[in-house]
Amino acid sequence: MEKTLMKGTEAIAEAAVQAGCKYFFGYPITPQNEIPEYMSKRLPEVGGVYLQAESELAASNMLLGAAAVGERVMTSSSSPGISLMSEAVSYMAGQELPVVIVNVMRAGPGLGGILPSQADYNQATCGIGHGDFNLIVLAPGSLQETVNLMQKAFDLAEKYRNPVLVICDGVIGQIMEAVEIPNGTGARYTNPVEWAAGYMDKRGSSVIVRSLYLDAEDLEAHNRKLEAKWRTIVENETMCEKYRTEDAKLVISAFGTVARIARSVVNNLREEGMQVGLIRPIVVSPFPVADFESLSPTCKHILDTEMNWGQMLRDVKAGVRYNIPVSFYGRSGGFCPSEQEIEDECRRLYAELG
Amino acid sequence: MTEKTIYKRPKSWKGVHTHYCPGCTHGIIHKMICQAIDELGIQEKTVGIAPVGCAVLIYNYTDVDFVEAAHGRAPAIATGIKRVRPDRIVFSYQGDGDLASIGMAEIVHAANRGENITVIFVNNAIYGMTGGQMAPTTLLEQKTTTTQSGRDAHEAGYPIRVCEMLATMEAPAYIERVSAASYKHLPALRNAIKKAFQNQVEGKGFSLVEVLSTCPTNWGMRPLDAVNWLDTHMIPFFPLGKFKDFDGGEA
Numbered sequence: 299m300e301k302t303l304m305k306g307t308e309a310i311a312e313a314a315v316q317a318g319c320k321y322f323f324g325y326p327i328t329p330q331n332e333i334p335e336y337m338s339k340r341l342p343e344v345g346g347v348y349l350q351a352e353s354e355l356a357a358s359n360m361l362l363g364a365a366a367v368g369e370r371v372m373t374s375s376s377s378p379g380i381s382l383m384s385e386a387v388s389y390m391a392g393q394e395l396p397v398v399i400v401n402v403m404r405a406g407p408g409l410g411g412i413l414p415s416q417a418d419y420n421q422a423t424c425g426i427g428h429g430d431f432n433l434i435v436l437a438p439g440s441l442q443e444t445v446n447l448m449q450k451a452f453d454l455a456e457k458y459r460n461p462v463l464v465i466c467d468g469v470i471g472q473i474m475e476a477v478e479i480p481n482g483t484g485a486r487y488t489n490p491v492e493w494a495a496g497y498m499d500k501r502g503s504s505v506i507v508r509s510l511y512l513d514a515e516d517l518e519a520h521n522r523k524l525e526a527k528w529r530t531i532v533e534n535e536t537m538c539e540k541y542r543t544e545d546a547k548l549v550i551s552a553f554g555t556v557a558r559i560a561r562s563v564v565n566n567l568r569e570e571g572m573q574v575g576l577i578r579p580i581v582v583s584p585f586p587v588a589d590f591e592s593l594s595p596t597c598k599h600i601l602d603t604e605m606n607w608g609q610m611l612r613d614v615k616a617g618v619r620y621n622i623p624v625s626f627y628g629r630s631g632g633f634c635p636s637e638q639e640i641e642d643e644c645r646r647l648y649a650e651l652g
Numbered sequence: 653m654t655e656k657t658i659y660k661r662p663k664s665w666k667g668v669h670t671h672y673c674p675g676c677t678h679g680i681i682h683k684m685i686c687q688a689i690d691e692l693g694i695q696e697k698t699v700g701i702a703p704v705g706c707a708v709l710i711y712n713y714t715d716v717d718f719v720e721a722a723h724g725r726a727p728a729i730a731t732g733i734k735r736v737r738p739d740r741i742v743f744s745y746q747g748d749g750d751l752a753s754i755g756m757a758e759i760v761h762a763a764n765r766g767e768n769i770t771v772i773f774v775n776n777a778i779y780g781m782t783g784g785q786m787a788p789t790t791l792l793e794q795k796t797t798t799t800q801s802g803r804d805a806h807e808a809g810y811p812i813r814v815c816e817m818l819a820t821m822e823a824p825a826y827i828e829r830v831s832a833a834s835y836k837h838l839p840a841l842r843n844a845i846k847k848a849f850q851n852q853v854e855g856k857g858f859s860l861v862e863v864l865s866t867c868p869t870n871w872g873m874r875p876l877d878a879v880n881w882l883d884t885h886m887i888p889f890f891p892l893g894k895f896k897d898f899d900g901g902e903a
Contacts, residue, residue, distance in 0.1 A: 321736050347735045351728065352761035359725040359758070363732025366719040367699065367740065371732075389722055495717035496733065496740045499696035506702075506711045507719040 301476040306441045306466070307332035307374075309477045310400060311340065313448035314372055316482040319398070320346030321371040323360035325353055325379060328412045329468045330402035333374040354379040358386035358399075365395035366507045368490020368497070370452060374400035376468075377418050378409065380426070387461055388427030391524070392509025396455035396488060398448075400464045402471035405632045413632025414468030416554055419609035422465050423583040430521055432528050434462045434535065435583035437553045441470050442477050443580070449483060454535060456487035458527055465582070467605055469555040469634065531584055538586035539578045542568060544594055546575030548648050551590075551602045551614050551624075553579050556635055560603060563640045572648055582610070590617025598651050600624040601643060603635050662686035664695045664715045671709060675868035675875025677832035678707050681774060681841070685743070686714055688846040692853055694741045699733055701726040701744040705781040707774065710745055724755025727762035730769045741852055743770035749779045752788040752812050759818070759860075766823030766857040770848045773814060776865040777886060784870030788812045791889055796870075811889060815862050819895035825857035827896040831864040833882040837892070856898060864890055 304312070311333045314322075322341055324334035338348040351357035357373050364371040375383060380401045390397055401422065405415035422435045434454050438444040444466055455462040491497045495507050511517035542564055543549055550560045557578040567574045577593065577600075579586050600622055602614050608626045615624050627643045629635050661667060664686040670679045689695050698716040702708045704723040711718035721729045726744035734742045751759050751773050762769065778796055779785040785798040789811050793802035803811075815829045828844045831837040841863060848859035864886050866878040873881060 323732060349731070349735055352757055355725065356728040356758055356761065359722070359728035360732035363719065363729035364736040366729070367733050367737045369736045371736070385722055393720065495699045495719050496737050498717050504715050504717050510708060510720055
């Protein structure tokens with residue numbers, strides 16, 4: 299397939315369609331409106347359904363319903379809307395439903411602003427809703443990577459029957475660039491007849507798609523099963539890129555658009571002979587602890603940089619087992635750390651390393 | 653002499669005892685749903701949405717596929733199911749706190765879209781499972797654990813008449829209020845529930861049956877007194893009858 303000039307949100311929507319998503323339930327919120335708009339026109343062309351819900355609460359519960367009968371379905375929203383969806387996310391995790399949710403993050407808290415941000419890292423990686431569960435969270439670093447990961451998002455959701463969240467900052471959603479949208483694999487990783495509602499005729503017995511277990515023994519057993527599933531995900535599904543870290547004395551840690559900027563910083567500083575590298579988690583939940591642990595012994599300092607006040611810091615520090623000092627540089631409110639700002643910070647830290 | 657079966661358990665009833673309190677009408681309503689499902693031959697393609705509250709356990713008694721809903725969200729879940737699997741028969745079973753308080757937005761919009769689903773709305777004028785708090789349908793002066801001197805309109809507003817409100821919209825196909833308390837009202841209950849499912853089978857659109865019901869435990873009454881209270885207090889405020897019926901013109 300050749301490259302097409304597309305807006306981020308529309309490319310994400312088309313990638314989902316290519317990945318086999320036929321159903322979309324959503325509610326308008328900036329800066330992700332082009333996803334539902336695109337889906338409203340596109341899904342009927344592939345025999346699917348688009349429906350505008352009365353709220354994010356309703357949209358996420360429509361998503362739950364469609365997933366409960368075994369269909370490949372997604373929704374998208376932006377930060378305040380994701381908060382409203384958190385109710386259904388908890389239920390869907392408990393009910394073990396495969397769904398994909400895209401959060402084109404905007405600045406918060408509250409109404410915040412509509413400019414790009416990474417302020418929902420904590421919300422995403424700490425489970426979003428009530429109860430003891432985890433989400434698989436993908437945090438792509440460019441539009442092309444987002445598009446490439448949509449297939450993976452649906453596949454992971456089905457493979458583990460667990461909600462998958464894709465967090466993009468507003469830059470990725472609103473950027474316009476040439477992308478190549480991969481053709482879908484057509485693979486399905488779950489057989490709904492085994493567990494989904496709506497298949498009593500094929501299965502010969504009824505099922506209950508549930509998260510309610512009134513007996514403590516039953517609920518603990520259910521939660522143990524979810525935890526065992528999460529351990530398997532932790533073992534098998536981390537994703538991380540290391541760039542020029544083999545001999546790096548200073549390593550920048552970043553995700554999403556900030557990592558894309560940080561890569562340029564690494565290239566610039568390398569030209570000056572500075573040993574600087576980049577570590578970039580692509581799956582942020584489960585966090586790629588092993589990749590941080592195995593950073594080169596040359597690494598004396600880490601600069602974590604984000605579009606928030608340091609939400610990934612805790613994971614980065616734990617990732618290096620608190621053995622390497624970590625400092626932070628961030629911007630908020632809709633600003634992204636610039637190349638110049640990150641470079642200045644790197645020079646200052648590098649000089650101190652001696 | 654030939655034997656004639658005049659009554660038997662519905663096939664889609666699981667044949668177990670219910671956990672409901674003496675005098676509670678959930679069991680009667682469940683049975684009527686099972687009868688309608690049997691008569692229409694739709695057991696294997698029916699998906700129920702189980703509510704929050706005592707009646708979540710409807711799935712222990714009714715042998716069809718079920719999906720649990722958060723409080724109030726059943727119409728949205730039913731919408732999601734019906735839109736992606738239009739060949740399934742989808743119904744929600746919701747109480748008054750569920751449908752008329754926390755889930756008011758979801759029911760209004762599902763009705764307004766004319767979703768081809770069946771809603772069984774059980775109105776017992778109180779929150780049952782949480783222990784008898786005020787519901788949006790609690791009558792004025794009715795005592796609950798959160799209106800201990802009786803519901804006062806100045807503090808807590810008025811009871812909401814759901815059927816009348818939904819009937820103002822264009823899209824709904826069928827809206828009727830019936831009672832599950834007195835035996836004289838049971839034929840109408842049975843007919844209404846069957847019609848609400850039949851409508852969906854025939855693709856007629858959104859059908860809602862409000863069932864006035866008793867909660868003797870939380871009303872603090874003996875079962876028979878509860879039946880009488882429903883007849884003398886609830887029916888005057890929540891009149892029985894059809895509020896909308898595409899088949900018979902506007903009621």
